[in-house]
Amino acid sequence: MTGALLLVFGVVGASAARAGARGKRIGEKRLNVVLILSDDERFDGTKVMKNVRDLLAAHGTTFTDMHVTTSMCGPSRASILTGQYAHHTGVLENFGAHAYPAFAEESEDLPVWMHDSGYETALVGKYINGYTGVAGHHKIPPGWDDWQAMDSIPMEAYYNYDLNDNGTLVHYGNKPNDYSTSVLTKKAVNFIHGARHPFFLYFAPVAPHLPAVPAPKDRGRLESIAPIHDPAFNQSDIGKEPWRYWHQATLSVGAQLYINHVRIRQEETLLSLDRSVKSVVQALKSRHELKNTVILYTSDNGFLWGEHRLGGKIWPYEESTHVPLVVRTPWTHSAERNNQPVLNIDLASTISELGGVKPTLPQDGRSLVPFLHDEQVAWRHAFLVEYLGHDLLKNGGPPPYEAVQTRRDLYVEYRNGWRELYDLRRDPWELDNLAGDPATDLEQDKLSLNLQRLYTAPPTPVPLARPTG
Numbered sequence: 422m423t424g425a426l427l428l429v430f431g432v433v434g435a436s437a438a439r440a441g442a443r444g445k446r447i448g449e450k451r452l453n454v455v456l457i458l459s460d461d462e463r464f465d466g467t468k469v470m471k472n473v474r475d476l477l478a479a480h481g482t483t484f485t486d487m488h489v490t491t492s493m494c495g496p497s498r499a500s501i502l503t504g505q506y507a508h509h510t511g512v513l514e515n516f517g518a519h520a521y522p523a524f525a526e527e528s529e530d531l532p533v534w535m536h537d538s539g540y541e542t543a544l545v546g547k548y549i550n551g552y553t554g555v556a557g558h559h560k561i562p563p564g565w566d567d568w569q570a571m572d573s574i575p576m577e578a579y580y581n582y583d584l585n586d587n588g589t590l591v592h593y594g595n596k597p598n599d600y601s602t603s604v605l606t607k608k609a610v611n612f613i614h615g616a617r618h619p620f621f622l623y624f625a626p627v628a629p630h631l632p633a634v635p636a637p638k639d640r641g642r643l644e645s646i647a648p649i650h651d652p653a654f655n656q657s658d659i660g661k662e663p664w665r666y667w668h669q670a671t672l673s674v675g676a677q678l679y680i681n682h683v684r685i686r687q688e689e690t691l692l693s694l695d696r697s698v699k700s701v702v703q704a705l706k707s708r709h710e711l712k713n714t715v716i717l718y719t720s721d722n723g724f725l726w727g728e729h730r731l732g733g734k735i736w737p738y739e740e741s742t743h744v745p746l747v748v749r750t751p752w753t754h755s756a757e758r759n760n761q762p763v764l765n766i767d768l769a770s771t772i773s774e775l776g777g778v779k780p781t782l783p784q785d786g787r788s789l790v791p792f793l794h795d796e797q798v799a800w801r802h803a804f805l806v807e808y809l810g811h812d813l814l815k816n817g818g819p820p821p822y823e824a825v826q827t828r829r830d831l832y833v834e835y836r837n838g839w840r841e842l843y844d845l846r847r848d849p850w851e852l853d854n855l856a857g858d859p860a861t862d863l864e865q866d867k868l869s870l871n872l873q874r875l876y877t878a879p880p881t882p883v884p885l886a887r888p889t890g
Contacts (some may be wrong), residue, residue: 462720481749495550502767514810532564535888543567548626628690645663653728661854663839783880832868
């Protein structure tokens with residue numbers, strides 16, 4: 422199944438009492454940073470992850486409105502590592518010339534900034550799609566001190582895969598202890614125990630990506646969860662959707678059962694990843710580094726489970742672009758929530774500022790560090806969502822598009838001429854396409870202009886950040 426940002430400035434994060442907390446650790450130990458990146462986990466995935474809730478969210482900030490700017494693994498991961506939109510990184514899809522081979526910024530991305538400033542760095546898990554299809558790809562990209570990368574085709578394997586262990590391919594088979602989430606967790610924990618301070622760990626298991634094979638102990642544990650019954654599931658009326666002729670029939674009973682099966686298996690794979698989160702926290706605690714470490718948990722994109730009669734990702738809809746983001750910090754001792762619109766392109770600037778590191782690439786994103794200190798800050802009111810790869814209509818996916826999302830609207834311009842407009846306040850499920858309605862012509866024109874400003878704006882150089890804590 423199948424930049425600079427346009428800002429309308431306002432003050433948010435109004436608790437000024439803690440505004441002076443930033444930089445209070447300057448001159449002390451630099452912060453370690455651990456980024457845990459799941460694969461195809463939508464915004465509600467963490468509801469089955471007790472350790473994410475208890476060990477991360479209860480000691481940090483949950484960002485409730487976190488979106489990816491391209492809902493596709495390779496482009497999103499390139500955006501995470503650079504802080505740039507896909508049309509600036511050149512990584513537009515998962516396969517071919519516009520996948521990993523297009524990643525020109527590899528020589529000056531986040532791990533390079535961190536390494537060059539004194540961090541010991543490690544990648545454990547999945548890198549950028551297409552890496553395994555390039556001749557001579559077994560080389561270790563710049564900036565990584567420890568390279569433990571999934572190195573098979575496909576990269577999203579739970580058994581029978583190769584791991585690139587610092588340039589040496591090691592094969593793992595079908596035995597229970599070959600389960601990739603477990604293997605990668607051990608690699609991540611070993612790095613934490615052995616790395617010199619400060620360190621940066623990019624931990625990217627393949628869960629819950631299809632084929633979504635749960636660990637043996639987790640099979641069947643979530644069979645009793647209730648099926649999806651929200652208004653967007655198996656959308657009954659798609660008469661105003663421009664893609665209606667490609668998805669004319671509602672989902673059959675069999676298709677609905679299959680989708681629910683996929684959903685259960687994907688969520689069961691998250692149970693193992695949840696144990697991985699606990700192992701990472703315990704490793705940091707045993708090394709007495711938890712008090713010096715920021716842990717970020719997020720996903721590269723969301724996933725449609727039958728909403729709008731669709732499956733998978735790439736589409737500009739909420740289930741496809743909305744992902745979790747939880748950030749545990751040493752200075753936060755209770756669960757906090759932030760409802761500002763934040764993006765995957767914000768992670769590179771955020772991690773850089775946490776370490777006092779200057780990005781050498783200009784940024785489309787912005788650092789979230791002020792929010793982690795509950796500071797007053799002006800923030801974006803609009804952001805870009807895009808897919809610029811091949812036309813996927815024949816395979817049930819979208820044609821290329823650019824979209825702008827605000828607090829009120831989602832407006833999409835497909836490159837084949839289709840248009841979609843949703844009033845998110847009145848229609849949060851994105852069921853009633855208002856594009857083409859004379860009553861919305863003015864709003865559509867404004868959004869189209871907003872979209873073009875976002876798309877054509879260049880990324881912005883970032884000044885040197887100071888260490889924070």
